[in-house]
Amino acid sequence: MVLLIDLSGLSDALELLSLSPPGWGSNLLRGLVHSLQIAFGAFGMGLVIGLFGAYGKLYGGPITRDLLAIYTTVIRAVPELVLILILYYVGTDLINKASQAMGYGRVEISGVIAGIWVLGIVQGAYATEVLRGAIKAVPPGQIEAARAFGMPTLTLMRRVTIPAMMGFATPGLANLWLIATKDTALLAIVGFNELTLETRQAASSTRAYFTFFLAAGALYLIVTLGSGVVFGRIEKWARRGQPSLRGGGR
Amino acid sequence: MSGLRAMMRPHRLFLMALFAGFVIWCALSLRWDWVPKYAPLALEGLWVTILLLISTSVLGFLLAVPLGLAQAVGPWYLSAPARAFCTIIRGTPLLLQIWLLYYGLGSLFPQFPWIRSSELWPYLRQAWPYAVLALTLSYAGYEGEVMRGAFSGVNKGQLEAGRAFGMPRFTIFRRIWLPQAIRNVLPTLGGETILQLKATPLVATITVMEIYAVSSRVRAETFIVYEPLLLLALAYLLIAGLITLLFRRWENRGSANPELPRTRREKNLPLEG
Numbered sequence: 212m213v214l215l216i217d218l219s220g221l222s223d224a225l226e227l228l229s230l231s232p233p234g235w236g237s238n239l240l241r242g243l244v245h246s247l248q249i250a251f252g253a254f255g256m257g258l259v260i261g262l263f264g265a266y267g268k269l270y271g272g273p274i275t276r277d278l279l280a281i282y283t284t285v286i287r288a289v290p291e292l293v294l295i296l297i298l299y300y301v302g303t304d305l306i307n308k309a310s311q312a313m314g315y316g317r318v319e320i321s322g323v324i325a326g327i328w329v330l331g332i333v334q335g336a337y338a339t340e341v342l343r344g345a346i347k348a349v350p351p352g353q354i355e356a357a358r359a360f361g362m363p364t365l366t367l368m369r370r371v372t373i374p375a376m377m378g379f380a381t382p383g384l385a386n387l388w389l390i391a392t393k394d395t396a397l398l399a400i401v402g403f404n405e406l407t408l409e410t411r412q413a414a415s416s417t418r419a420y421f422t423f424f425l426a427a428g429a430l431y432l433i434v435t436l437g438s439g440v441v442f443g444r445i446e447k448w449a450r451r452g453q454p455s456l457r458g459g460g461r
Numbered sequence: 462m463s464g465l466r467a468m469m470r471p472h473r474l475f476l477m478a479l480f481a482g483f484v485i486w487c488a489l490s491l492r493w494d495w496v497p498k499y500a501p502l503a504l505e506g507l508w509v510t511i512l513l514l515i516s517t518s519v520l521g522f523l524l525a526v527p528l529g530l531a532q533a534v535g536p537w538y539l540s541a542p543a544r545a546f547c548t549i550i551r552g553t554p555l556l557l558q559i560w561l562l563y564y565g566l567g568s569l570f571p572q573f574p575w576i577r578s579s580e581l582w583p584y585l586r587q588a589w590p591y592a593v594l595a596l597t598l599s600y601a602g603y604e605g606e607v608m609r610g611a612f613s614g615v616n617k618g619q620l621e622a623g624r625a626f627g628m629p630r631f632t633i634f635r636r637i638w639l640p641q642a643i644r645n646v647l648p649t650l651g652g653e654t655i656l657q658l659k660a661t662p663l664v665a666t667i668t669v670m671e672i673y674a675v676s677s678r679v680r681a682e683t684f685i686v687y688e689p690l691l692l693l694a695l696a697y698l699l700i701a702g703l704i705t706l707l708f709r710r711w712e713n714r715g716s717a718n719p720e721l722p723r724t725r726r727e728k729n730l731p732l733e734g
Contacts, residue, residue: 273470273472273473274472274475274476277472277473277476278476285694285698287655288655288659288697288698288701288702289659289694289697289698289701290658290659290660290661290662290673290697291659292659292662292663292673293662293673293690293693293694293697294694296690297687297690297691297694300686300687300690389551389552393553393554393555394554395554396554396555396556396557397554397556397663399556400556400666407554407556407557407560410557411560411564414564415564418568420560420561420564420565420567420568421561421565421569424557424560424561424564424565425561427557428549428553428557428558428561431552431553431554431557432548432549432552432553435551435552435553436548436552
């Protein structure tokens with residue numbers, strides 16, 4: 212009897228999750244695609260900000276360093292949710308003012324772009340710290356040697372600093388990527404149609420809360436575990452030729 | 462003394478003047494007339510936030526100790542579920558977990574008459590038990606992983622010495638293993654507690670009236686956008702600063718090596734020639 216109820220419950224759940232219209236599977240997948248787009252964009256933007264921020268913190272003048280310290284401290288102490296709201300309103304205000312000044316009307320901002328801008332600034336603060344630590348871990352002699360040979364700054368960055376620091380930075384960056392994928396869920400609160408919001412809409416219109424939230428959890432988990440594997444590979448590649456940190460284990 | 466002198470360098474004075482100018486501009490040209498009306502509500506919300514932070518951190522830590530222990534030294538039938546729990550908690554967004562518990566359990570419970578007639582029902586109909594449960598489980602998941610490293614990081618010789626003195630196993634755990642494990646990860650715990658503070662506004666989405674919810678309400682009722690958000694960010698900055706200070710004090714008190722606090726302080730000095 213119990214088995215029968217379980218089976219029927221399971222088939223109901225499968226029907227709800229199916230990809231064709233009576234089911235909500237395609238909505239969830241569309242949300243997942245949006246989430247991944249935002250996460251990729253924000254992670255990339257965070258990397259760019261982080262690279263400049265790390266260089267500014269390490270080699271910049273006193274004002275640059277103080278400003279960057281304020282940026283990283285404030286961003287890391289204030290909840291992402293509050294930052295998302297502030298940056299979202301500031302961003303839309305600025306763009307609307309700019310477009311009105313140039314003679315256009317109000318602009319409709321795409322959710323994906325806004326999400327990338329907001330999460331990218333948050334990610335940038337964390338990436339600054341990760342990359343700063345990684346650059347500091349590179350033996351200074353290597354950078355000095357390149358300078359002594361008269362290597363231009365950009366070439367030095369491209370051919371010495373970045374390859375040498377990759378191994379140290381990858382674990383921290385992997386963590387940041389996981390934070391980026393999970394932070395996309397916060398955009399649900401500002402009304403972006405990413406995975407968590409699609410899930411909630413599906414759940415509240417079918418009343419099958421457990422089915423949909425568990426399915427979304429499974430999707431997130433697949434993404435996290437999959438990226439764990441990928442980043443493991445990247446770390447192995449970035450560390451090739453370096454002695455193992457674990458001292459021979461594994 | 463040196464800290465004060467570092468603050469008095471010209472560019473810092475300039476930045477401070479700029480900041481003071483910003484504060485004065487905020488005070489004069491932004492709207493603050495809503496503050497007196499909402500101040501009692503905001504204080505209540507602040508109190509709820511702090512209460513949530515402390516209770517879920519303490520409960521979560523109590524749950525994290527067995528989780529870490531099971532993963533570090535437990536047999537497979539304990540360590541495998543513990544590891545699975547930590548992976549699931551760390552692999553899915555907290556917002557999803559909160560909604561799963563609140564909407565999922567909240568829609569499941571009323572179907573059972575014996576739950577509805579039980580003494581707990583008045584509490585289960587409110588939002589805060591789900592908020593506390595979700596935040597506790599989340600903290601436990603992240604801390605379980607931290608404590609696993611902490612427990613396996615304690616020097617084996619210390620435990621063997623305790624055993625050689627004939628100490629009972631629980632006494633070894635209470636007096637040698639746990640204190641050293643906690644001391645090693647205190648800086649990490651401080652960081653995780655700030656992350657927990659930053660997670661608390663999520664429970665506003667399930668109608669818990671904490672400080673973030675108060676600011677949303679001000680925004681919705683008065684259409685003032687930036688002022689409540691700025692105050693809110695300031696409140697979180699202050700609480701985060703307080704957590705940092707508290708943990709630094711614990712670290713300095715708990716370190717066996719009296720030299721340690723000084724070297725740590727020296728490390729924080731700005732780098733200059």
